[in-house]
Amino acid sequence: MCGAGSRWVRRERALLWCVLVAAWEAAWGQLRYSVPEEMPKGSFVGDVAKDLAIELTALQDRGVRVVSKLRTQYFSLHGKTGHLVTAERIDREQLCESVQRCVLRCEVIVEGEMKVYGIEVEITDINDNAPSFRESVKELITSETTSPGWRFPLAEAHDPDLGRNSLQSYELSGDEHFSLAVQAGPGGDQRPELVLAKALDREEAAFHELVLRASDGGEPPRTGTARIRVLVLDANDNAPAFSQAEYTVRVAEDVPVGSVLVTVTATDADEGLNGDVKYSLKKITEKASKIFQLDFETGAITLVRSLDFEEGEYYELEVEAHDGGGLFDTAKVEITVTDVNDNMPELTVSSALSEISEDAPPGTVVALLHVQDRDSGANGQVRCSIGESLPFRLEKTFEDYYRVVTARELDREEVSEYNVTVLAADGGSPSLRSSAVLALRVLDVNDNAPVFAEARYSARVPENNAAGALLLRVRAWDADWGANARVRYRLWEGRVRGAPLSSYVSVQAETGALYALRSFDYEEVREVGLWVRAEDGGAPALSSNVSVRLEIVDENDNAPQVLYPPPAPASGSGSASASGWWSGVELWPRSAEAGSLVAKVVAVDADAGQNAWLSYELAKATEPGLFRVGLHSGEVRTARLPLARDAARQSLVVVVKDHGRPALSATATLRVVLGESVAELLSELGSAAAAAAPGEAAGSLTRWLVLAVAAVSCLFLAFLLLLLALRLRRWRRSQLPAAGSGALRGVPASHFVGIDGVRAFLRSYSHEVSLTADSRKSQLRFSGGSCCDTLPARPPPDEPAPLLHEDPDGARRADPAAPPLLCIGNSASCFAANSYFPWQALSHVKKPRMTELEKEANKASYSYADEQATESQKLMRADDYFLK
Numbered sequence: 001m002c003g004a005g006s007r008w009v010r011r012e013r014a015l016l017w018c019v020l021v022a023a024w025e026a027a028w029g030q031l032r033y034s035v036p037e038e039m040p041k042g043s044f045v046g047d048v049a050k051d052l053a054i055e056l057t058a059l060q061d062r063g064v065r066v067v068s069k070l071r072t073q074y075f076s077l078h079g080k081t082g083h084l085v086t087a088e089r090i091d092r093e094q095l096c097e098s099v100q101r102c103v104l105r106c107e108v109i110v111e112g113e114m115k116v117y118g119i120e121v122e123i124t125d126i127n128d129n130a131p132s133f134r135e136s137v138k139e140l141i142t143s144e145t146t147s148p149g150w151r152f153p154l155a156e157a158h159d160p161d162l163g164r165n166s167l168q169s170y171e172l173s174g175d176e177h178f179s180l181a182v183q184a185g186p187g188g189d190q191r192p193e194l195v196l197a198k199a200l201d202r203e204e205a206a207f208h209e210l211v212l213r214a215s216d217g218g219e220p221p222r223t224g225t226a227r228i229r230v231l232v233l234d235a236n237d238n239a240p241a242f243s244q245a246e247y248t249v250r251v252a253e254d255v256p257v258g259s260v261l262v263t264v265t266a267t268d269a270d271e272g273l274n275g276d277v278k279y280s281l282k283k284i285t286e287k288a289s290k291i292f293q294l295d296f297e298t299g300a301i302t303l304v305r306s307l308d309f310e311e312g313e314y315y316e317l318e319v320e321a322h323d324g325g326g327l328f329d330t331a332k333v334e335i336t337v338t339d340v341n342d343n344m345p346e347l348t349v350s351s352a353l354s355e356i357s358e359d360a361p362p363g364t365v366v367a368l369l370h371v372q373d374r375d376s377g378a379n380g381q382v383r384c385s386i387g388e389s390l391p392f393r394l395e396k397t398f399e400d401y402y403r404v405v406t407a408r409e410l411d412r413e414e415v416s417e418y419n420v421t422v423l424a425a426d427g428g429s430p431s432l433r434s435s436a437v438l439a440l441r442v443l444d445v446n447d448n449a450p451v452f453a454e455a456r457y458s459a460r461v462p463e464n465n466a467a468g469a470l471l472l473r474v475r476a477w478d479a480d481w482g483a484n485a486r487v488r489y490r491l492w493e494g495r496v497r498g499a500p501l502s503s504y505v506s507v508q509a510e511t512g513a514l515y516a517l518r519s520f521d522y523e524e525v526r527e528v529g530l531w532v533r534a535e536d537g538g539a540p541a542l543s544s545n546v547s548v549r550l551e552i553v554d555e556n557d558n559a560p561q562v563l564y565p566p567p568a569p570a571s572g573s574g575s576a577s578a579s580g581w582w583s584g585v586e587l588w589p590r591s592a593e594a595g596s597l598v599a600k601v602v603a604v605d606a607d608a609g610q611n612a613w614l615s616y617e618l619a620k621a622t623e624p625g626l627f628r629v630g631l632h633s634g635e636v637r638t639a640r641l642p643l644a645r646d647a648a649r650q651s652l653v654v655v656v657k658d659h660g661r662p663a664l665s666a667t668a669t670l671r672v673v674l675g676e677s678v679a680e681l682l683s684e685l686g687s688a689a690a691a692a693a694p695g696e697a698a699g700s701l702t703r704w705l706v707l708a709v710a711a712v713s714c715l716f717l718a719f720l721l722l723l724l725a726l727r728l729r730r731w732r733r734s735q736l737p738a739a740g741s742g743a744l745r746g747v748p749a750s751h752f753v754g755i756d757g758v759r760a761f762l763r764s765y766s767h768e769v770s771l772t773a774d775s776r777k778s779q780l781r782f783s784g785g786s787c788c789d790t791l792p793a794r795p796p797p798d799e800p801a802p803l804l805h806e807d808p809d810g811a812r813r814a815d816p817a818a819p820p821l822l823c824i825g826n827s828a829s830c831f832a833a834n835s836y837f838p839w840q841a842l843s844h845v846k847k848p849r850m851t852e853l854e855k856e857a858n859k860a861s862y863s864y865a866d867e868q869a870t871e872s873q874k875l876m877r878a879d880d881y882f883l884k
Helices: 002-027 058-062 574-581 678-692 698-728 730-735 756-766 786-790 838-843 847-866 868-883
Strands: 030-036 044-047 064-068 075-077 083-086 103-110 115-124 137-143 151-153 167-173 178-184 190-196 207-216 223-233 246-252 260-263 278-283 292-294 300-303 314-322 328-338 346-352 355-357 365-372 382-386 392-396 401-406 417-426 433-443 456-462 470-473 487-491 505-507 513-516 527-536 543-553 561-564 585-589 597-600 602-604 615-621 627-629 635-638 649-657 665-675 768-771 778-781 804-806 812-814 821-823 830-832
Touching: 030 044, 044 115, 058 064, 064 075, 075 103, 103 346, 167 178, 167 190, 178 207, 246 260, 260 328, 278 292, 292 314, 346 433, 365 382, 365 417, 365 433, 382 392, 392 417, 401 417, 456 470, 487 505, 505 527, 561 665, 585 597, 597 665, 615 627, 627 649, 698 730
Parallel strands: 030 115, 137 223, 246 328, 355 433, 456 543, 585 665
Antiparallel strands: 044 083, 064 103, 075 083, 103 115, 151 190, 167 207, 178 190, 207 223, 260 300, 278 314, 292 300, 314 328, 346 365, 365 401, 382 417, 392 401, 417 433, 470 513, 487 527, 505 513, 527 543, 561 602, 597 635, 615 649, 627 635, 649 665, 768 778, 804 812, 821 830
16 A cells, blocks of 8 residues: 555656646747657647736737648747647658657747747658668579578668667578578677578579568557569679778769769679679768769769758768679768858748837837858857847847847937848858848837927018908927927916906917917007927827017107197187287297297107108298208297298198108297387287287277286286385395295286287297107206397496395395386296386396396296196187286
């Protein structure tokens, strides 16, 4: 019982060992099977799918197939079962003629994984061949004098099977004079010999018939026979003898057909027929018999078919020389074939990809190659290589299999297609080469964002453009391919003056063209800044942005606008016409020098640049030669001294033009009243007002003038009383706070009469107004010498009588001798109310007093600049006040 248990344990261990060995071999990519020869096509060899753990459903998906190095494919893989089956009938003796262990090798390639598994299939022998003799009839010649015991070598039988199925024994039958002896050769082979057992007698029997049978050990055994005919001749004293027992020849496989490889020589001392030596092949394989030929007369062995080291590298022949008397001798001939580098490496693409993504990681398998060289030694050693400039490298995987893998990351934008040439060179001299070309296309990955042709875009757009006008085109290029390179454009949303940007500009998504959705106005929008985004069609999409600057170009679409003199109101009622006449009225003395400043025409233009450059031109005047206008300043000055014949009321029409193309213009009407005294000025103003309103009675204006003179007289008396009060209170001034710096502080308002028309008279001497349209800023500059330039003072008397006196502490006192003053408007510029002109009063003012007056005039000029917006209304109120 214990003995049986121990045997069972040993069997289990042996089985486990076999399983472990099979698992180890499978893990290392090597499968081993065995199959008997001569199996029909489609016979089962092994379960490859199970041994490699491949699901049956994945056989087609992964592209599993079987390849072999042999010219004939003896195995195939069943697609449904995953079994390795025979594809052809296999004859072990044909494939492995002289090899004890016949093994066929093939490989299983899994294309989806780029893996290779080796398979070894051992072809086991069956008893499918009977022993056979090269010659079915063998004729021996011997002399009747041959003594018993003489041995005659016989041809050996050949059985290509192995082991028990090969040749096992010989048998002889047919005659008592001969027996059979079997000798063991150097290689263990059996060599039959015919032994003369009994003396021969030619007179008794001239020949003897024998049968030699050869048997193998198969089940059932197979046999082969050969007939032996022995001729008995008269006595022969000498047998042939070879010059050497063995002939050794080394010959290259590229020796041409017809070459004599070796010549065997045997001699016989006899004469005549007994000395005539003939040669024959006693032992030769069937394969060698097709390659070599023996000349039976000369003993020369000739090559009748090309040698191939890869098919056979060693041949052994046995040559027999026999004379006419039946005596013979044998010699062995060994022919060794040396290899020549006559086979180029065979490079086969077992599996390959046609496309690869550019983001494939380094080490991705691209192709599986098999290389072999049928030569041996250095001639069969193959080296494979790939160009160094290519991003690929070779890796050896299994025996003669190589993998082509990526050496680094690919970039389709640099190279979109590769033709990878794999070179195979053997180690022969000279070396033989072969190559295989792999065509590989790189698939695109969205790894490049669009790139604009310019870093930034700008365009100049004229204002008043048509809606829908093309502004400019932006262009972006994407280095990717296909959908990843299709670029679409859109605007980044923003705002322009509070309105959405999309209401001003739009972009065409396909072409990148920017269009205006509305007409631009330079005076409202001078520049539009926006961003355009370019986005490709990849997933995920990549994008880039570019800035676009639209500069609005000004056009001359705004005419100059006159600020001073203000335009006259529309014609209407008589009062409106009268008040309208007062707009832009300037008072001027007839004694003014030539070149004196009369007025200044002030105009602005809403345009910019050249379109806003203004020029002034006197278009129409009552006296054309009396006034001139500054071309760029707009200043109206006297061109000569006024003459007595010149009309008292002058009307000037000034044309203001810009420098646009075409130029736009505006007109300003300026009225100048000339006079020698205040009364004359008032009279001219009254007559001008009457002419402006002809429907009113002339007495009404006179009445108003009388009232004005009475009012002035009252104011003058009040002023004298005020000065007297100030003298009486002088002694109290030192005890009171310092008076203000006002020019006429303390003078009652009743002593002054304001006339807006005269106010413009003084204002024109004390200020210069400069207005610009481009900067939207105005400049008001006062000239200290304007009064002097405008009103040249007469030589003062030796001791002028001042209007105002100032004590040391700053208080002012009234002079009783001073005439009453006429104050023009709110300018605080006062004149003596007598019959002579205002400058006569001014000529009596000392220079410090002139400085105070200038200050007052400056203050009036500031108030003038603030009142320009409602000038027409103020003038109307001034007219009403003056008339009252």
